[in-house]
Amino acid sequence: GAVVSQHPSWVICKSGTSVKIECRSLDFQATTMFWYRQFPKQSLMLMATSNEGSKATYEQGVEKDKFLINHASLTLSTLTVTSAHPEDSSFYICSANPGLRTEAFFGQGTRLTVV
Amino acid sequence: SQQGEEDPQALSIQEGENATMNCSYKTSINNLQWYRQNSGRGLVHLILIRSNEREKHSGRLRVTLDTSKKSSSLLITASRAADTASYFCAGGGSTLGRLYFGRGTQLTVWP
Numbered sequence: 330g331a332v333v334s335q336h337p338s339w340v341i342c343k344s345g346t347s348v349k350i351e352c353r354s355l356d357f358q359a360t361t362m363f364w365y366r367q368f369p370k371q372s373l374m375l376m377a378t379s380n381e382g383s384k385a386t387y388e389q390g391v392e393k394d395k396f397l398i399n400h401a402s403l404t405l406s407t408l409t410v411t412s413a414h415p416e417d418s419s420f421y422i423c424s425a426n427p428g429l430r431t432e433a434f435f436g437q438g439t440r441l442t443v444v
Numbered sequence: 445s446q447q448g449e450e451d452p453q454a455l456s457i458q459e460g461e462n463a464t465m466n467c468s469y470k471t472s473i474n475n476l477q478w479y480r481q482n483s484g485r486g487l488v489h490l491i492l493i494r495s496n497e498r499e500k501h502s503g504r505l506r507v508t509l510d511t512s513k514k515s516s517s518l519l520i521t522a523s524r525a526a527d528t529a530s531y532f533c534a535g536g537g538s539t540l541g542r543l544y545f546g547r548g549t550q551l552t553v554w555p
Contacts, residue, residue, distance in 0.1 A: 375544060375545075432477060
């Protein structure tokens with residue numbers, strides 16, 4: 330089966346610092362990956378589409394300078410939360426679709442806490 | 445939510461009972477998918493129904509889709525305690541993998 334792995338599973342950082350989250354497709358290549366954000370007991374909100382070799386596409390209202398996305402290879406996308414503040418604390422989760430499969434495979438998620 | 449609403453937001457039932465969750469969506473879709481999320485974890489795909497389908501079954505799962513009402517329902521029959529989780533519907537459009545999620549239903553199944 331297709332596996333998407335996220336790292337780290339959780340991270341605590343100080344306000345003002347930057348945090349990088351990795352999303353890897355372990356057994357397939359992904360030219361496109363997706364990043365979501367989830368607040369406690371709420372739904373997943375699509376933040377951006379990560380495109381291999383080109384710029385990410387951000388959803389309306391998502392600050393691209395705040396959430397930097399890099400998709401440098403066919404198996405790795407990274408999300409960097411820059412100058413993190415407590416309001417950035419959330420659960421971040423990525424997904425990818427192997428081949429032309431319509432169902433998405435999700436990473437385990439990363440819980441970010443900014444103190 | 446970006447896509448729509450789900451109801452109920454929380455559902456508590458006994459093992460063996462059926463659980464029905466509803467989802468409404470706002471925009472046009474190519475497919476509607478249901479996912480399950482255990483607390484604080486990633487999502488697992490359950491079932492997908494395409495916009496030209498009305499009903500689909502997979503094991504104990506049955507999903508319906510009414511595009512005229514922009515709504516879908518997920519039925520879990522003969523529920524088990526292990527079914528306890530949050531369930532989300534997600535609308536898929538023309539961009540493969542780009543999903544818009546409903547608010548979700550927290551299902552609790554008591555043994």
